[in-house]
Amino acid sequence: MKREKILEVKDLKQHFHTGNKGIIKAVDGISFDIYRGETFGLVGESGCGKSTTGRTIIRLYDATDGKVIFKGTKVHGKKSKKDLKAFNQQMQMIFQDPYASLNPRMTVNEIISEGMDIHALLKSKNEKKKRVHQLLETVGLNKEHASRYPHEFSGGQRQRIGIARALAMEPEFIIADEPISALDVSIQAQVVNLMKKLQKDHGLTYLFIAHDLSMVKYISDRIAVMYAGKIVELADSEELYRNPLHPYTKSLLSAIPLPDPAYERSRKRITYDPSQMDKREDLQFREVIPNHWLLCSAKEMKAIKQKI
Numbered sequence: 001m002k003r004e005k006i007l008e009v010k011d012l013k014q015h016f017h018t019g020n021k022g023i024i025k026a027v028d029g030i031s032f033d034i035y036r037g038e039t040f041g042l043v044g045e046s047g048c049g050k051s052t053t054g055r056t057i058i059r060l061y062d063a064t065d066g067k068v069i070f071k072g073t074k075v076h077g078k079k080s081k082k083d084l085k086a087f088n089q090q091m092q093m094i095f096q097d098p099y100a101s102l103n104p105r106m107t108v109n110e111i112i113s114e115g116m117d118i119h120a121l122l123k124s125k126n127e128k129k130k131r132v133h134q135l136l137e138t139v140g141l142n143k144e145h146a147s148r149y150p151h152e153f154s155g156g157q158r159q160r161i162g163i164a165r166a167l168a169m170e171p172e173f174i175i176a177d178e179p180i181s182a183l184d185v186s187i188q189a190q191v192v193n194l195m196k197k198l199q200k201d202h203g204l205t206y207l208f209i210a211h212d213l214s215m216v217k218y219i220s221d222r223i224a225v226m227y228a229g230k231i232v233e234l235a236d237s238e239e240l241y242r243n244p245l246h247p248y249t250k251s252l253l254s255a256i257p258l259p260d261p262a263y264e265r266s267r268k269r270i271t272y273d274p275s276q277m278d279k280r281e282d283l284q285f286r287e288v289i290p291n292h293w294l295l296c297s298a299k300e301m302k303a304i305k306q307k308i
Helices: 050-057 082-092 108-118 125-138 145-146 155-167 186-202 213-219 237-242 246-252 261-266 276-280 298-307
Strands: 004-016 022-035 040-045 065-070 092-095 173-177 205-210 223-229 229-237 282-288 292-296
Touching: 004 050, 004 205, 004 223, 022 050, 022 082, 022 205, 022 229, 040 213, 050 173, 050 205, 050 213, 082 092, 092 155, 108 125, 108 145, 125 145, 125 155, 155 186, 155 229, 186 213, 205 213, 213 223, 213 237, 223 237, 223 246, 223 292, 229 237, 229 246, 229 282, 292 298
Parallel strands: 040 205, 040 223, 092 173, 173 205
Antiparallel strands: 004 022, 004 065, 223 229, 229 292, 282 292
């Protein structure tokens, strides 16, 4: 059965001009597809360009070069107000910081219903009130929370409000930009499990951005590993964990702790040395194994295939 592409990213670049440092290549020519109904994980260390990728896809930044195609239509370039409103309704974002992403002067009701007002999704106040209450219950809160302000909630509850705000637009695609990194470990699993349930119930597609590979593996169908503005490896979640090929991916995986004292005492961290990798020539993003892509040279690709 052929899967439907909902998002295509083709040679996307996002460069920032700075005074003394010149040009910072935050995103430097990356390509990937996301299929309807899947969770695509984008993982890497801080500063690798993953959040910039998400913000460029949703038009918070104008792309320096390349293409982003959502449901067959180019995202960037001139658009009418009608087209922009339709795009903004279909693609939403859950932000990293649940403390900074909610307006402290607005009630929960106002926060969740703001998008509905802008897009005129509901006509009467009574309909809007019922919809807000429904959304709060959907994310594990209750209707009494609608009249409260953000400061009255915990971090996990605030992130649930952020999720409800995104769901209010009835989107097809959600970019989750490190949605659990600011939360306590005990709360992270609750939020991720909620997102998985919502995906199943509402047929959502996610771009899940994070630096925690263990959590990304839990929620993602496929994972792309990003380093210094480039995607260095992309594969199915299980395949990436079972058979990492890029030294940077191996380094990330070696840093994942396990609740096993014997394992932890013998665990060996793999240190990634980018200076050796940067000296290589003929680097391209190649499908070295079916559905397993790697930033490598033709020589490296040949060596990997010989081992299979």
